Amino acid sequence: MEQLPGFVAQGESFGLVCRLRKSLYGLKQSPRAWFGRFSTVVQQFGMTRSEADHSVFYRNSTVRCIYLIVYVDDIVLTSSDHHGISQIKQHLCHHFQTKDLGKLRYLLGIEVAQSKNGIVISQRKYALDILEETGLMSPKPIDTPMDPNAKLLPRHWNAVIRILKNIKGAPGKGLLYGYNNHTRVVGYSDADWAGSPSDRRSTSDYCVFIGDNLISWKSKKQNVVARSSAEAEYRAIASASCELIWLK
Incomplete structure (x- = not known):
């Protein structure tokens, strides 16, 4: 000083x-x-x-x-x-x-509700703030967040608007963590093949459960172009395995 x-x-x-x-x-x-x-x-x-x-x-x-x-x-x-x-x-x-x-109710933008059935976490306030900033409080909500037939190009704004309209229908929707009799860890992984129309890269995704509770998930485009569907799947499995090892 x-x-x-x-x-x-x-x-x-x-x-x-x-x-x-x-x-x-x-x-x-x-x-x-x-x-x-x-x-x-x-x-x-x-x-x-x-x-x-x-x-x-x-x-x-x-x-x-x-x-x-x-x-x-x-x-x-x-x-x-x-x-x-x-x-x-x-x-x-x-x-x-x-x-x-007292009991946990709000932390880092996450709202927490506790009951005898378990704990529910959501980001209701955060979702409403985004809808207000983007001017989407008035439009009619949409039932599904994504169009399964849509192929995303480098301009993704329309897809983002659709997701926000879906959130508007239930901004308080969250995750329920119920009470389990077991703590078995189960992971699932999947991948498409050359799903991106712009660079033909595949997308890996996985989700991990402890008991019946979803605790970790990810969806990310792969760094390289897979030469086969098997290569794309193996890359997705490797990503999920890294997450499982870290959790263990």
Whole structure:
């Protein structure tokens, strides 16, 4: 940090800098210092940081488990151990100025609704904001998001408008995560062959379920032109396998 203009004392040499004793908000090292401090405090409680995602912490026992997810200064706690939740809340309040907002209702643009049947997540507010910005609040909604017979060319605007009109029919539609008796992981993959009329590349897609709950999905055009339908399928399987290995 350089000294402010006019701060140099009389008779002192120029070129001196301020010694940083504490990370200041807005500096590049402040997020790292904050997360380092937070990780230390959480691990003092006996939680372990996930090697796959460093923003996830967990503590498992024979019958109970606690999971903590942090994004900047937003924290989500979930557990089958209500007493453990109270303990970690007290632990965090002892070291940081925290505020308990109760059950999760809204996080990072995602709305959360909880019931005895499970948890439903949606992006209703985000969808309505997009419809308002694009001026599509008045047009009649469409039942299907895509025309199965349409071949997309480099100008995709009409296809995007159709998707938005489909969202208008049910902006609060989301995903239901129900309670399962098993946690078996199942993945499905597929690919077309030379489906893009502009460059003849294939499209890979996959979806992954834990129990009956959809947790991961992707659809992406392949980087190279497949010489056969079998090559396109193998590339889709490889992409799905990478996702399954990461989840495991």
